[in-house]
Amino acid sequence: MADLRGGDLSRLRQLNSLTAIRALRRAGPLTLSALAERTGLSRPSMKEVTDELMALGWVEEVPPSQGTMGRPARRYRFRADSGYLVGVDIGGHNIRAALSDLDGEILAETRQPVLPDAPLGERLAAIERAVTGCLALSRTTVADLWTIAVGTIGVIDVEGRVIYSAAVPTWRDLDLAGKLREMFPCQVLIENDSRLAAMAEARRGVAKGARDVVFLHVGRRMGAGLIIDGKVHRGFGAASGEIVMLPEARWFDAPEHLNTCASVPEGTPPEDAAGHTLAAARNGDPVAAGAVERYVDDLAVGTAAMVLILDPQMVVLGGGFSRSADVLLEPLRRRLERACMRMPEVRASTLGDECVVVGAIDYAVDHLDDQLFTPDRGPLPVSR
């Protein structure tokens, strides 16, 4: 429960340094005066702070802006390139990776296809290829990596061990965090992919700014991710969002309505059936429309449970089927309107397939921020 440590003078400086970093991260290059004004410090004090931050490698000078009145002011910026973050999305069929700077600006992305039943070694190798691919694209080395954040399907325990994964058999009981730590000499974070997707939507997607968000992963498998009070909600055993396990919530079998619809042509591969049904419904096929109706009926039950329990500001529809949001959104809203006490906004995901990698990066950025702004870390470390 919070810290009971009193502050030293150096603690004050540390606080002010962090405040300066935060201001620079938020507002880009700033002059000394602007920085001083924003943080409330005097210019001379801020000068000392920036000098120190420059010496440590956290901040650098950029050329002054031209055409201003008066003597041109020095400008400083946060050196977001003094370290890099990688986000990884380990899906059934694809492994995606993205590399960003410390501000979460994405600099490179890669994708490695992989078979759901590929042996473990192959899958891990694909992860390594995806990450090193990103490094090569952005001309950085593994030594510059500060954090790798991984989103994966399945239930992950608090230590980063996979304890359940319906979609990827070889994934089960794997100490994923451990394996990745062997591969990469940096901090490794593991999260459930739906939760990271929720994070992405809450940070830079359609739910930007919302503190409480329910993210629905609708696709061939169903899942949910929760953002509560602006943070990823994991739950005590990292098993939150698993409403799909409750038969009464009617999520588990919901996709069957779309898969087994009579309007799907014979011989369609099973993974494409739902897409056919949704497309047919969009084109006015009454049989498909009925299947979609029944699908949304089921989807709405589990969703209403989450909305009634949490009263979020927004519900975001994501996952594979969210490409058909135009067919799903309105009927879902209508049903929720009837079922809920207070109707949340219901919107479609805007980030698409990159949702999870982007969320992984946002998660890593948050983690970095937390580390920086946790008191009693001692002085700021040298950056690079």
Place this chain on the structure above:
Amino acid sequence: MADLRGGDLSRLRQLNSLTAIRALRRAGPLTLSALAERTGLSRPSMKEVTDELMALGWVEEVPPSQGTMGRPARRYRFRADSGYLVGVDIGGHNIRAALSDLDGEILAETRQPVLPDAPLGERLAAIERAVTGCLALSRTTVADLWTIAVGTIGVIDVEGRVIYSAAVPTWRDLDLAGKLREMFPCQVLIENDSRLAAMAEARRGVAKGARDVVFLHVGRRMGAGLIIDGKVHRGFGAASGEIVMLPEARWFDAPEHLNTCASVPEGTPPEDAAGHTLAAARNGDPVAAGAVERYVDDLAVGTAAMVLILDPQMVVLGGGFSRSADVLLEPLRRRLERACMRMPEVRASTLGDECVVVGAIDYAVDHLDDQLFTPDRGPLPVSR
């Protein structure tokens, strides 16, 4: 999003003062040396801090402890009696109030019976009587009150307005916070009663120490309160925990199994029927046992929804029926065991009827803490 204000020297002092207060609140009377050690400050600095706090009225000296080696040390304690908090539970049939010091130590309690359909004025008068009764019992005046926290049935909006109340008709559309602010010249907080009960259990009840708690209010009406990350979770529109509104969760009609059980004697008043059924089940009546089975079946569905969605550390069974926890707990556990991914602890409430008032006080204490520990409040105010 956090503050961007840098720190002054005085800010450091403020921080240290607050740290000292916090240490004293947590550990009772402490000597200067002990305080210094705990907070990491040097003794001379801590002396200045305590001098200042004494001058402001936040801290006072107590006689030194005897029989120690060496020169006896001054001891200081937090003046929890420099202000008072009141918690109020507005139920259908009773209005309870309790008065505590700033540490949340309860000093007086009162109860005022009131009819569910009493006119609004009468109900408000009963609230006033309950509170002034507490003041009289503890020989304090309304001027010493810092905060009143109120828990009430029904859905309260973010501004403290009652927007829905099935049990108390006159309560509807009432600006409760406004009315109370007219009555009492202090800070007024309004919350839903189940959420406050959850708070109490998480702070000093059976769930003490748990960060994520689901509190089940089981009684003639059903409700739930959530503690997430140690804080009351209200939701965006203060409508969280309303799973009872979802038919598929089977909470709404669940109590009917107990009310309409054939083993209830003719002529039993409807409010006592469920109690009879539970008692009969405890005594081995097979008909009553069946009714209880069906009741728990329903109860478990909504509960499983909450557990699967949130993955709490603990589920607390509270409310009127929790007096029969011995009959309910085991069957509930069995059903959850089957339904949940990770089984939480399931325990009965230990605080009984005082749950809500106590929770209201804990809520007020938390609020006070937040206010104190929010930066940029300027210097510590004079206490009393």
Place this chain on the structure above:
DNA sequence: TCACTTACGAAGGAGCGCTTCATTAGTAGC
């Protein structure tokens, strides 16, 4: 070239916390 604007840099001062050391007020043992 001159007035004006804005930033820079150095100097002096105040607040806060730290260390050090002589002093004080108790207990324990003889």
Place this chain on the structure above:
DNA sequence: GCTACTAATGAAGCGCTCCTTCGTAAGTGA
């Protein structure tokens, strides 16, 4: 009752961080 020991007290002096103030520097616009 005296002495040795223990632990807290109080005052002095130091260093760090931030503040304000003021003269100087480096641009723009007339």
